[in-house]
Amino acid sequence: MRSCVFLLGVSLSAMSCAYGNVVGLQTTAGGTTYGPYPSINEALTTGVAAHSTTTPVLTLSGDDTETIGTTVPSTITSLSIIGSSGAIRTIIPAASLTSSLFTNPNDNPLTLNLSNLTFSGFRNDSVGGGVLYASGNGTITLNVSGPVTFTRNSAIGSGGAIFGKMEAISGPVAFTGNSSSASGGAIFNNNNNSTMTISGLATFTGNSSSVYGGGIYAGSNVTLTDTHFANNTAKTSGGAVYMEGASKTLTYNVTTSVTLGPTSPATSAAGDNDIAGVSDAMFTKSGTGTLTLNTNNLNWVGNTTVNAGRFIIGDSNHPHAQWGSSTTTETPYINSNSGTLGGYGTIYATTINLSGGTWLIGINPAGTTPPCGILTLRGGGAYLTLPANIEIDGLVGSGFPPYGYTVATGYGNSLSGSLDTLNAKLAKYNVTLTESSNPPFSLTLKELPPGVYLGSPLAQNVLVTFEVPGFYNGRAITTYGEGLVVWYGLEGPAASGEAGNFFSSGTPTSVVLNNRKQQVLSRNDANDGTINAVSNESVTPWSWTGSVALPISGLPCAWQLWTHTYGNTPAYPTNAAQRGNNWVAQGQLNLSGYVGAFLNVTHQITPGEK
Structure with missing residues (x-):
């Protein structure tokens, strides 16, 4: 019996060592x-x-x-x-x-180095910080070298997982399912005098708060680098991040691609994985990557700056995404320094300055409401400064309504910048922007009729191919070493038989013709243009060709056919005496009848015509 008792004691001791110590x-x-x-x-x-x-x-x-x-x-x-x-x-x-795992009342900085851990189920039933409650003035730095997860931690106060003056968090770290009965479902940061940086692979998923900041509540500057948020909620606002600090900046640095989506795409309500903040907070998008917000960020009422990369409000599946308030004029301005701003959702501000960046307009006419991204300017002093670059994302030319889509609207001083510059770049999409200055001011994107559109301001062009025969009336048009060139421009008085120049003003533009058969006529003894060693049958009727895009307008285009030294850059004679009647042919070309689906025409020139 004593032997049995002894063996039982050994067994219990071993278990204590394995599972307790x-x-x-x-x-x-x-x-x-x-x-x-x-x-x-x-x-x-x-x-x-x-x-x-x-x-x-x-x-x-x-x-x-x-x-x-x-x-x-x-x-x-x-x-x-x-x-x-x-x-x-x-x-x-x-x-x-029922209290925090760690309490830190100290005023000296504390660094936590964690690796390969999960903190699960801690709760503070009296104050904040289920895992860490740092009530002192000392800052907290969290360095993670192996995967660390804070999951299902909670607090009756703020900071479901962490409460304190956070200085830095480096991943890989995950905050999942943490909750607060106040603010900061995962983290409550009250470090008002510094910047909290979160880098590495950091994710916030399914965290919640009863007031502000389902993922993060910050009273400090915050810099996020490639930080991911999903399914975080706050009953008031800031499901992902809430910025409380006066004149504090949230910098979101994205090097690849980060997307914040709502828990329920059908509702996309405020507080659902959104970003929010007080009116004097600031948001900066940095990094060359793309940050896409598919959430309803109606409670972001601070300034916004896009320094680099792409800041997209709503992809094609989330046209209800929003940045800024639709009911107040508190959002002062949005400034795109060198990045891209736009999307399929709606952006609100009193002033939007796109001069240094790119405007991206998302279009989805397949039954979505709204069918395109829109900039909405609010307040009497509203102002939109256009960029030099513009992009279209989505379907163009499929179900495009004849009245177009409104892509910008607002009251106030309205518009600054060049629509001609943007329309020249929109030509490849076959759309154009038109302005209405009647209150409310608006920019409408309309589909262009089929055609080729070039220039600034944008004009419909037709590709004109000039054709000239290799020989005419038994004689070659060119002699040995010669080529042909067509000069064109607006007609002058002489084009209509009156005194003056054939072209209206300045030097006309040239298009050099090429012999498409690459035939070289051999020099004959007389050098008089007659063909030697090459039969008439071997010279095709329309051997010389050249093409140029010409605008369709009410004014005819004047042209002249000249010979020039083959292979050299042609030069138009500088004065009337030099020009004389040395041209081969001349005439007018009226393209006004080619509006619509005409993309190219051929104009055959007969030598000697005038």
Whole structure:
């Protein structure tokens, strides 16, 4: 019987060692390991007291259950917790623990180095910060070297997972399903005098708050780099991020592509994974990548700057996406320095300056409402400065209504910039922008009739191909070493038989003709243009050709056919005496009848015609 009791005691001792004593303590990384201790609390109290250190390193050989919250000693400046052997270790609270895992009342900075851990189910039933409640003035830096997850942590106060003056968070780190009965479902940052940076692979998914900031509530500047948000909610606003700090800036740096989508695309309500902030907060999009917001960001009422990359409000599946308030005039301005701004949704502001960037207009006429992206300017001083570059995304020429789509509207001083410049770049899409200055001011995108559109201001052109025979009346048009050139321009008085120049003013433009058969006539003894060693039958009737796009207008185009030295750049004679009647043929070309679907015409020139 005694033997049995002894064996039972050995068995229980082994179980205690395997499942309870899982925390090893080092005073510095790579040093002697003390313990193991039954909990993180024991390692940081009993262990640190016995082995004095300001930079303890805790290694977990198994999962850990904490029964007591730990107040971080004021002497500790750096705390490392690592899951051993690359395994993910889970840290959970006992049912009796209703306070934060860590409380940090200290004023000195604290660095947390974490790796291969999951913090799950901690709750603070009195204040904030389910996992960490940092009530002191010391800043918190969170460095993650292996995957770390904060999941299903909660607080009756602010900061479901973390409350404190956050300085930096570097991934890979995930905040999932954390909640706050106040603000900051995952993180509540009250570091008003600094900037919280979040970098690496950081994700916020399914976090919620009862007031502001389902993912992050910030009273400081915030810089996010490739940070992803999904299904985060706040009952008031800022499902993803809420900026509270006066004159604080949220900088979203995207190097590849980040998309924020709503939990329910059908509703896309405020507080559903959106970005919001007070009126004097500022938003900056940086980085060469694309940030797409498919959410209803109606509570963003601060300034916006696009410094680089693309800032897209609504993709083709989310035309209800919104940036800025539709009911107030608090959104002062949007400034696109060198990036791209636009999308399929609606952007609200009092002033939009696109002069340094690119305007992207999304069009989806297949039954969506609204069918295109729109800039809406609010307030009496509203102003839109047009960019030099514009892009169209989506379907063009499919169900385009005859009245077009309104892509910008507003009251006030309205418009600055050149529509001609934009329309020249819109020609490849076969659309054009037209302005209505009657209140409310508007820009409408309309489909162009089929045709070729060039120039600034944009004009419909027709591709004209001039054809000239290789010989006429038994004689070659050119002699050895000669080529042909057509000069064209607006007609002058002489084109209509009156005194004066044949062209209206200046030097006409040339199109050099090429012999499409690449025939070279051999010189004959007389050098009089008669054909020698080449029969008439071998010279095709229309050997010389050249093409040019000419605008369709009410004014006829005058042209003259001249010979010139083949292979050289032609030069038009500078005065009337030099010109004389040395042309081969001349005439007029009226293109006004080619409006519509005509893309090209051929004009055959007969030598000697005038």
